[in-house]
Amino acid sequence: MFNRVKTGALAALAMALATTSAFAAEKKLTIGVADALTGGGAVYGLPQANAVRMAADEINAAGGIKVGSDTYKIDVIAYDDKANPTEATNAVRKLIDRDGVKYILGFCCSGSTSAVASFIGNEKAVMLVGNAAERSITTKKIPNLVRTRPPADFTGQAAGTFIARKGQKRIAVIGALDVGFYAQYVDSVERELKKVGSEIIAREVFTLRDRDMTPQLTKIRALNPDAILVVGYVESAAFVYRQAVELGMNIPRYGFTSGSEEQFLRVTTSAQMEGVWDLRPTELDLLSASKNGIAYHANYTKRYNATPSPSSPYAYDQLYVLKAAIEVAGTVDDTVAVARAIRALAIPPQVVMQYLPVDGKMFDVNGQAYTTNGAFQWQKGKWVFVEDLPSDAKAYSQFLSTLN
Amino acid sequence: MLIEILQQTINGLAIGGVYVLIALGLTTVFGILGIAHFAHGSVSMFGGYLTFFLVTSQGLPLIAAIPIALVVGFLLGLLIEIVAYRPVRNANHINAFIVALGLTMMVEGINLQLFGHEQVVIPTGLSKVFRLGGITVPELRIYVIIAAIVLVAAMMLFVEKTKTGQAIRAVAENRDAAILMGVNVKSIPLIVFGISTSLGVAAGIMVGALFAIAPGIGEGFVVKGFAVLILGGLGSFPGAILGGTVLGITESIAAGFISSAYKDVIAFVVMILVLLIRPQGLLGRSP
Numbered sequence: 001m002f003n004r005v006k007t008g009a010l011a012a013l014a015m016a017l018a019t020t021s022a023f024a025a026e027k028k029l030t031i032g033v034a035d036a037l038t039g040g041g042a043v044y045g046l047p048q049a050n051a052v053r054m055a056a057d058e059i060n061a062a063g064g065i066k067v068g069s070d071t072y073k074i075d076v077i078a079y080d081d082k083a084n085p086t087e088a089t090n091a092v093r094k095l096i097d098r099d100g101v102k103y104i105l106g107f108c109c110s111g112s113t114s115a116v117a118s119f120i121g122n123e124k125a126v127m128l129v130g131n132a133a134e135r136s137i138t139t140k141k142i143p144n145l146v147r148t149r150p151p152a153d154f155t156g157q158a159a160g161t162f163i164a165r166k167g168q169k170r171i172a173v174i175g176a177l178d179v180g181f182y183a184q185y186v187d188s189v190e191r192e193l194k195k196v197g198s199e200i201i202a203r204e205v206f207t208l209r210d211r212d213m214t215p216q217l218t219k220i221r222a223l224n225p226d227a228i229l230v231v232g233y234v235e236s237a238a239f240v241y242r243q244a245v246e247l248g249m250n251i252p253r254y255g256f257t258s259g260s261e262e263q264f265l266r267v268t269t270s271a272q273m274e275g276v277w278d279l280r281p282t283e284l285d286l287l288s289a290s291k292n293g294i295a296y297h298a299n300y301t302k303r304y305n306a307t308p309s310p311s312s313p314y315a316y317d318q319l320y321v322l323k324a325a326i327e328v329a330g331t332v333d334d335t336v337a338v339a340r341a342i343r344a345l346a347i348p349p350q351v352v353m354q355y356l357p358v359d360g361k362m363f364d365v366n367g368q369a370y371t372t373n374g375a376f377q378w379q380k381g382k383w384v385f386v387e388d389l390p391s392d393a394k395a396y397s398q399f400l401s402t403l404n
Numbered sequence: 405m406l407i408e409i410l411q412q413t414i415n416g417l418a419i420g421g422v423y424v425l426i427a428l429g430l431t432t433v434f435g436i437l438g439i440a441h442f443a444h445g446s447v448s449m450f451g452g453y454l455t456f457f458l459v460t461s462q463g464l465p466l467i468a469a470i471p472i473a474l475v476v477g478f479l480l481g482l483l484i485e486i487v488a489y490r491p492v493r494n495a496n497h498i499n500a501f502i503v504a505l506g507l508t509m510m511v512e513g514i515n516l517q518l519f520g521h522e523q524v525v526i527p528t529g530l531s532k533v534f535r536l537g538g539i540t541v542p543e544l545r546i547y548v549i550i551a552a553i554v555l556v557a558a559m560m561l562f563v564e565k566t567k568t569g570q571a572i573r574a575v576a577e578n579r580d581a582a583i584l585m586g587v588n589v590k591s592i593p594l595i596v597f598g599i600s601t602s603l604g605v606a607a608g609i610m611v612g613a614l615f616a617i618a619p620g621i622g623e624g625f626v627v628k629g630f631a632v633l634i635l636g637g638l639g640s641f642p643g644a645i646l647g648g649t650v651l652g653i654t655e656s657i658a659a660g661f662i663s664s665a666y667k668d669v670i671a672f673v674v675m676i677l678v679l680l681i682r683p684q685g686l687l688g689r690s691p
Contacts, residue, residue, distance in 0.1 A: 038521035038619070178665070205665040209624065211615030214415040215659030215667065222408045235523055239615065246533050246542040247411075267525050267616065 026073050029065060029332050031056065031319070032095035033078035034088055034116065035106035035130075040208045041083030043234050043263055044108035044131045047312035049078045050304055052105050055319035058299075065323050067330055074319070077101065081112045088112030089119075096125055102335050103128070105318045108311075110134030110181050120145055126339045128322060130314035131258075134181040138368040139403040144339040146367035148314040148321070148353065150281055154396045155256070156185035158373040158389035159279035160192025163254055168226035171254075172202040174216055174240055175231030179208075182231040185256050189229065201225055206236055213240045217247050227252040234259030238267035245272045256280055258311045261382055270381040278383060282354055282374035283310035285385050289352075296352045310383075313352035320350040321362065343367060356393040364397040407538040412660040413653050418545040418614060420652020421552030425607035426625050427632035427644040428559060429600035435639025436576040436596050438497070439489060442504040444604050445626030446511035447484070451477050451605025452612035453519040456526045466528060470609060474602045481601030485593050493593070508623070516619050523618035526609065548610050555606055556645055559599070563641065568595060576639065635675045637688020646686050651675070 033052050036045030056074040059065065065072040077099055081088035088107075095101040104120075105128045107113040113132035120127045121142045129137055129147035133155075138147050163171065171193065177183050190200050201223055204216035217240065220228060230240045230253065237257040241264075244253060254277045264273055284293055296316060300308040325341040326332055347355050347362045353371045358364040370393035376383045426448060433441045451473050458469035488507050492499040532543040563569035574582040575592045583589055611617060611625065632651050636643025651671055658670035678686060 038516075040618075042521055205663075209621075212415075212419055215412055215656045216664040218408060218411045218415060219660045219664075221411075222405075235616065235618075246540065248533065248535060248540040266523070269531055272531070 026064070027070050028075050029072040029103075029326075030075045030077060030099060030101050031322070032092070032099065032101035032104040033076060033106040033315075034081045034091040034095065034104055034112075035078065035108050035315075036083035036112070037078065037080035039082045039084075040233060040235065041109040041112075043259065044309060044311055045081075045083065045106065047300075047309040048106050048108050048130050048315035051300065051308065051312040051316035052076055052078070052319055054300060054303060055316045059319065059323055065326050065332075067326060067332055072326075072332060078106070081109075083109035083112050085112050085115035089115050092116045092120070096123055102126065102332070103322055103338075105322070106130055106315055107132050108315075110137070110179065113137055117142060117145055124335050126322070126335050126342070128318040128342075130318060131311045132181075133185075135184055135400070135403070136180070138366045139400060141366065143367075144335060146321075146339075146342050146363050146369070148317050148369050149311070150368070150370045150373075150393075150396075151400070152181035152185040152256070153188040154370065154391070154393075155279070155281055155373050155389075156188030157192060157396075158391050159185070159254070159256065160189035162279055162375055162389050163189065163227070163229070164193050164196040164198055166227075166252070168252060169198045170201045170224070170226045171198065171229055172204070172220040172223060172225035172227075173200055173229045173231065174202075174204040174206065174213065174220060175229070175256075176208055176233065176236065177203055177205045177231070179232075182256070185231055186229070200229075206232065206240075208233055208236060210236060211239050212243075214243050214247060217244055217249065221247055221249055225251065227254060230255040230257070232257065234263045235267065238264045241276055242268040242272050253277065254279055258283060258309070260307055260309045262307050263309065264378075265381075270378075273378040274380070276378045278376045278378075279389065280310075280373065280376070282372040282385070282388065284308060284313050284352060285310060285374070285376060285383060290354065292350060292352045317348075317351040317353055320348045321345060324348045356391065358393050358397050364393075364400070366397065366400050368397065368400060370396065408660065409657070411539050412656045414539065414541055414545070415660075416653035416656030417649070418548045418610075418652070419655065420649040421549050422607050422610050422614075422625070422648075423628055423632050423651050424552060424556060424645050424648030425603050425610070426629035427636065427648050428556065428641065429603040429607070430626070430629045431633050431636075431639055431641065431644045432572075432596050432600045432603075434633065436572060437489070437493075437593055439500050440504055440630070441600070442626055443484070443507035443511050444600070444629065445622030445624070446508050446515060447477070447480065447601055447622075448604035448608035448625065449611070449617050449622035450480070450511060450515055450608065451601075452526065452608030452617040453515055453524065454605075455609045456524045456612055456617070457519065459527060466526070470606075473605050473609060477602040477605030478598040481597035481599070482594050484601065485597035489597070490593070508626075512619060512622070515622075521619055523616040524612065525616045526612035528613050544613060548614055551606070551610065555603065559603065560641060562599075572596060631672065631675055633685075635678055635685055637685030640685065640687045640689075643685055643687035650686070 033049050035049050036042050053076050056076050060073045079091035081091045102125050107129040108131040110132040127145045133152040135151040175182050230237045234257050258280050325338050329337040329341040343363050345362050356370040363369050373389040373391045375386045377386050455469045455473045458464045530544040534541050571587045632647040636647025654674050655667050655671045659667035
């Protein structure tokens with residue numbers, strides 16, 4: 001009799017434990033990352049993917065995402081889109097169709113991002129764009145797409161004002177001008193230069209795979225410019241800076257590249273970089289960074305044994321934005337509600353970049369976030385933050401709203 | 405204007421030297437064995453990667469890493485001939501063609517696995533710049549041009565003055581006659597692949613030092629190498645030298661005086677124009 005009671009009690013206890021553990025089971029939320037993990041765009045894409053993984057681990061360690069009484073731990077699947085539109089389309093289709101992913105982050109490069117943006121509006125998914133700077137990504141009013149990086153011409157306007165103030169009259173441009181957002185940046189710079197009577201005297205092109213820019217630089221040198229402006233990926237831009245010195249061009253060099261010290265020093269020497277300006281969004285830089293930025297830099301460096309690229313926090317911030325929005329929306333399944341919540345968010349306290357709110361919100365009506373812009377100069381082996389560049393997010397947001 | 409032309413010519417000479425070395429390797433293999441060795445560019449880049457690895461990870465000075473890479477290149481050439489091309493030597497030409505394509509993908513994959521996806525630049529420590537009048541020449545480019553001249557001269561001496569070189573030429577001229585004259589034709593393909601790959605490795609080192617090595621870069625160089633081959637004349641060593649130099653300088657001048665956006669196109673247009681006038685290439689023999 002005693003044994004029968006004991007067995008019954010144990011069975012009841014086991015059942016109770018099983019039921020409790022079923023209710024307390026952690027749920028999993030799978031987040032997709034589509035980014036350039038190899039190839040030319042990997043200098044931006046790989047650090048972005050790393051940043052998302054790091055943010056996921058931080059959020060998981062802090063308890064995960066709370067949705068009502070449920071807690072979700074984040075799992076990250078990252079696919080390489082090689083910064084290629086076809087690969088990006090395939091990667092995102094795989095994430096949505098095969099892996100059942102509803103939230104896709106990353107997107108460093110404009111061509112591949114634009115390809116995905118063209119169909120994401122028809123999907124039950126939310127797309128958070130990082131470093132891709134092509135303006136048209138946020139002019140199409142796609143309700144389930146937002147971007148953490150400001151468009152290139154928003155920064156170009158600020159850069160143009162800065163260069164104009166320096167007093168140089170004849171500027172020669174060399175860059176990846178067949179890439180839309182670089183051309184938009186230069187157009188914005190030119191508009192500001194014209195206001196003070198300065199001009200762009202040459203627009204020389206290199207492709208993303210070019211590494212010998214001496215023919216273009218020789219042509220520019222013959223025009224006797226007061227300064228050069230270099231717009232392009234870090235790997236190509238680094239060669240321009242190096243080869244300009246090798247051709248004896250001792251004039252101010254401005255750029256729009258967002259490369260880290262480590263990335264530039266793989267190609268050039270610090271002496272060849274001395275004095276170069278990078279006029280870009282105020283991305284990660286230890287001299288201008290907030291407490292979050294300093295912690296991000298330290299954690300990333302420790303975890304990956306490499307310094308983070310300045311633009312990598314765009315992706316890190318995406319995950320904190322998503323976490324906040326899911327918690328506000330109270331659902332992980334209703335992507336429409338989450339997308340709506342993202343647009344209504346104030347800037348989450350955990351983000352690294354220094355965002356400029358529009359009407360108190362992180363994203364404007366176009367789904368576009370804005371950061372401050374800054375002038376950075378290479379001084380003795382490091383990018384040094386010198387000053388903020390004038391950046392009117394509200395005015396630009398209104399302008400963006402007028403575009404299709 | 406004159407200074408600009410001279411500067412563009414000097415700019416083009418360094419890259420022209422790289423084209424010459426790539427084309428010499430290709431023309432040796434094609435002229436003697438009739439194989440379009442598409443993997444040559446990827447193998448060349450392997451040499452550049454290897455040099456980078458020896459210098460940065462093993463701490464070897466560049467001057468020691470280069471001969472090691474050249475020797476490894478030679479051995480790799482032997483291996484490629486034995487494993488990849490020898491089995492299809494007597495088969496239809498399409499077999500060797502497919503092997504060449506497969507080998508290209510394989511070597512690219514090996515490069516990616518061994519050395520990663522990031523671009524690498526071989527550190528040389530050569531950053532001096534020489535100025536003469538209005539012309540500037542970086543120290544590194546001077547060394548690259550000199551190295552290319554020395555290698556080309558050594559190759560020409562080898563082919564013209566040594567018994568093995570004469571045997572290679574004999575096989576290229578008439579394989580059957582060479583057999584009748586007692587030439588060991590079995591060893592010739594081995595030597596040809598060894599030398600060709602070593603030249604390619606030298607070109608890879610130059611690309612890695614001047615510019616950068618990254619996945620896919622080799623393919624671009626092999627396309628240029630074949631263009632030089634056709635421009636100079638198939639199987640002609642002097643043609644490869646002239647063709648590579650002409651292509652390098654044309655690219656540079658086209659980018660400087662016409663448009664940098666079309667420099668590759670313009671270089672190929674020049675090639676087509678030359679072929680319209682001389683279908684056998686600049687120094688090729690009429691059929």
